[in-house]
Amino acid sequence: MIGMSEPLLDIDELSVAFTQGDVTSTAVDRISFDIKKGETVALVGESGSGKSVSALSILKLLPYPAASHPSGKIKFMGKDMLSLSGDELRKVRGNDVTMIFQEPMTSLNPLHTIEKQITEVLSLHKGMSGTAARNRVIELLQQVGIRDPEKRLGAFPHQMSGGQRQRVMIAMALANEPRLLIADEPTTALDVTVQAQILELLAKLQKEKGLSMLFITHDLGIVRRISDRCCVMQKGKIVEQGKTEDIFAAPEHAYTKHLLSAEPKGKPTPTDGDAPTILEAQDMKVWFPIKKGLLRKTVDHVKAVDGISLKLRQGQTLGIVGESGSGKTTLGLALTRLISSQGSISFVGKDIHDYSFKRMRGLRDQMQVVFQDPYGSLSPRMSVSEIVGEGLSIHRSDLTQSERDELVVHALAETGLDPETRHRYPHEFSGGQRQRIAIARAIVLEPKFIMLDEPTSALDMSVQAQVVDLLRDLQQKRGLAYMFISHDLKVVRALANEVIVMRNGTVVEQGSSDAIFETPETDYTKALMAAAFDIRTTKSELVEP
């Protein structure tokens, strides 16, 4: 048996290399760490640092033989995992070591009920079936906080919310009472309030069952909240490891310091209350009809945005926060007239709510949009200068080729990109650089108003901070009005003067940023703040998301 001092999992000098064609690239470079019984170790790093690959190699879940281990040992309970045969490995997987993945929608089979999926794990390793298995499933679902588990046994994954699905995943992972639980970004796809609940649940279960946990995340807040020790990874190497408190208190490695200082900081640009109004909306509504029956009669509406009024002045930032499905993006698209809506919108003094798409075209240069996904929002077939210059060719057709090029160069330089790279294609740039290109595309037209739809969510933490600083600089220099849509309250606090908290298409709370962040009034806003800044749930919230 394993004593308390002896580590449950011991990884020694592990490397992972991927071979494609003639090219071999090292994803993980000689990392060593161990996990003791009952301990939570966090692997933290930005995207591409090799955290997930390290975790997957513990169970040998990488695509072999394209992946290989040039060096290293993985010892789990004294056995060398890398030399185990397929059969022996299968006994460990899902039994002694289990995993939870990031995306609960795709890790559950959409065609099977949750009872069937949990029972499968039980029957595979424990040979359980019938009533015994059913009782165990109910017990597990109860443990992970699903109410009325008897009634939910026949539910399919699509009938559950994201948080519930992740709970089911946890139930599956716990079904065989594993010794080690590997959680690979288990809360990244979830809303902040749900994330707080899931983390609380994991911490509770871990304490009760004496589990060891390997927790992979890019979010330092989570690391501090949940782990005993943590390993900071950068470019396939562990650059620093130790007790979580120690690392947060006194980081030694430059990269760790960089990560810790990377949270979006700073204060929003102070605004002038008498500045001219750029955008004003009264009683905005976006209702999608639900049609039923043979004649497709409209029986009801999905009220994506329901009666929202707002006002935005020059040089000001309006933050729209809310969880997924609250209608933030729909509101943004409606205000920029990319989808149709009811209610009045006035933009720079013109009533644009009944403008046709064609008539809007004349105003598009003053009203720009930056989208969430910098990978999706740039056409992969156009070079950077074509992408940035596209708007100019429509709105500034008086310019010659070289004048246009000059404006593109200026815009790129202003967003902190090297204009020399403008003939390259988007795939050669990193996420942060791409988002800068998208911002350059917006500002090159010298707009008055930019709608920013989660512009930082797809980026790593340290890049987020840079993009926020860039946006603030541009705002000061050009007197831009921003509408900043985000679920990330930290970013919003760093940019917004005014905040609207949305839930189910309606306004929960609206007011100045200081007031909302310092003294939130409604329970929902309080819960949101607690979840976002402290990763804790509040009393007011229900057990189940």
Add this chain to the structure above:
Amino acid sequence: MSVDNPAKHDQTLKRPWLSPLNQRRLQNFKANRRGFWSLWIFLILFVLSLFAEFIANDRPIIVSFKGEIYTPIWNAYPEETFLEDGFLPEADYRFPEIQEAFETHGWAIWPPIRYSFQTVNNEVPEPVPTKPSWLYDKETRCSQYPLGAEDPGCVLGNWNWFGTDDQGRDVLARSIYGFRISVLFGLILTAASAVIGVSAGAVQGYFGGLLDLLFQRFIEIWSAMPVLYLLLIIAAVLAPGFWTLLGILLLFSWVGFVSVVRAEFLRARNFEYVNAARALGVNNRTIMIRHLLPNAMVATLTFLPFILNGSITTLTSLDFLGFGLPPGSPSLGELLKQGQNNLQAPWLGFAGFFVVSLMLSLLIFIGEATRDAFDPRKAFG
């Protein structure tokens, strides 16, 4: 950053003429050796066949007669130009007396094969269809010429390399012209169907909704029509010719592209960069052409060689059935038909089979290489 001197980076950084993605595709295409060589062989054969008049013709390319230069290949000259007692409105250059006149008063450069697709060889040694000339000895081969083996007309250029068909026409000449007409027919039909099909699919996919619904129902009805019977009926009413056949087949062949392109447009119209273009105020037509069409082009280009092959096969089979090109046209289908009717003359069938299978195989190999080149797993890997 040298922002104030944009002229400088223009010199140092030229945009490559192919985007990196297309360069990788070209690499992938070349990596498929079979397809790459097929493309070259096909291109050479096709370009040669475009100049078929210079390769197989019953008139000389250029003639010097009594100090003057004539170009019978482009111009028609009355027979009296070369013969005093000539009466034909156009000279028959295969006529021995004209050839003698050229010999005495100048010279003539003949194409390597002295038959066009409809020239009847009157000097065949046996009743038609006759075997390829290289299967006869010299005596037999020249037996029908006035002077026998000594006759100046019995030269290599008058050989029937693939024999003659049942009307005494040279099979090789007919194959060359047949290849050209088949490929041209296929190319024009494919290009025209692609233009119509891609535009229809693009409009449907981009606008969606009611337009898409109605168009899809129309296409379902349209493609349920029995094409072959319709062709037979139309062929009975209209005199079938190259363009008529093309028009009739075009009525139905564009449908194949619609589903592919429509699906791509439906998928891609909600891409963020398309939304971004809308937010920039780009008009629908430009969005469709600049942002969406390249997405659909991959599927379309992959599809193209197979449509091309299908078009050629359709033409050949219609010819085989006798509903294709008008009688006398150099058609491979008709050649195959002759092979079927004259089993004692296997060279007819062999020649037809050889040309058709070579052409289709080359095109399929090229198609495979194109598919490899555009395979996203390889191109982006």
